[in-house]
Amino acid sequence: MFDAKKTTEGIIEFIKKYFLKSNLKGVVLGISGGKDSAVVAGLFCRALGADKVIGVTLPCHSKKEDKIDAVKVSEYFGFKLFNLDLTETYNTFTKEFDKNFSELGIEMEMLKDSNINLKPRLRMASVYYIAQAFSTFESAGYIVAGTSNICELYVGYFTKGGDNIHDISILADLTVQEVIAVGDYIGVPKEVLYKVPSDGISALTDEEKLGVKYDDIAKVIYGEEVEEETYRKIEALHKRNSHKFNLPKYIKDEE
């Protein structure tokens, strides 16, 4: 049985030890307004103190409500929240792309996936930019915190070069239900904790995009029974996205 108190304390201890060992000061992370970044931010506040946590909202043609929820989270835990709007950066990039590639006949509609994945990559570049700026500014190490949980990781539900790039990972061994239990334990505002997760980019929820439920993914990970078709869907996602974990690499012949 999952013990939220024990896991919360385990994570806090893990963070404290790692920061001490590595002589680090603080952490930077994007605050999306969803539960994962809220739980991560809260755990770092408990471990390091809220003054060592730098949250950033990184809107990019985003919904206003996400910002409101991000503010709620920062107010509850007491960490500083900055804003860095990526909309203009995104627009500048896509305009430049059009200028050089439109003559090929690549139409707007064909760039849907490119555009969806550009946002988490710009967000990654942003949090690293900010972490390095604070490290120099305060002559002390700031690192980037990741928010992926084991369900998302298992089916490869992340953007390579985007949200999978970070310096410390504290939810990667927890299922979505376990993340919620930890969030509940540390007091993450309910309207954030129980909000239906979506990427804030497409109009769909995560589960609609994936075509499977997080609870079923957790069951598959832990070898519990699910419907045959669900099992096949989840394993197909796992296999299809395995390239995100395994880089094919040429190794010299050892003859």
Add this chain to the structure above:
Amino acid sequence: MFDAKKTTEGIIEFIKKYFLKSNLKGVVLGISGGKDSAVVAGLFCRALGADKVIGVTLPCHSKKEDKIDAVKVSEYFGFKLFNLDLTETYNTFTKEFDKNFSELGIEMEMLKDSNINLKPRLRMASVYYIAQAFSTFESAGYIVAGTSNICELYVGYFTKGGDNIHDISILADLTVQEVIAVGDYIGVPKEVLYKVPSDGISALTDEEKLGVKYDDIAKVIYGEEVEEETYRKIEALHKRNSHKFNLPKYIKDEE
């Protein structure tokens, strides 16, 4: 003894097999004007045919000469070369950062490292954007090729979330000398192959920035003798950058 012919053929075979197995069509990579991207582009042209290779120059406040060398490489191997200028995107981003963080007292000079690392991250986002656009446009898989060699990897001389993000790695087991031998074998233009490597970003060469020579790094990797101080410097770099390979991750207690 390193056999350039055998390794070249081995890499070409490796690429062919992987593309066939994964049902992929082509490759996208940034062409910097330096030897590594030239050698990688040349090997993919030999393996897949030049019409399956999409090179991109991604200038960002860059030197004009790099572009000239990139064109030379594309003309020699016959692959298509696009240009996507990131200067405006970079400027838009840094302006937006200033707007939100300057009140803290973070000065220009303090952003040197942030700025240096922003460029390879924007380049990564760009090549993935282009690869996904071509995949949709041609209904066929395009992936991103990496250019890191074993010497750079050993000392962690790359930007996390930047040039270390790619989908296939063909030089990662080769030393700098071995990359040059392969490049010589496939005919990479001499002025590119023997150009002193630099990041095209700071004013220093790679070896000046690192404080050690690539040949000495190769010796350390293969257990050959180098001066005591050189050895210590290389091992210190290796250790200092090991966090780029090992993500600290909390694992639940198994009690």
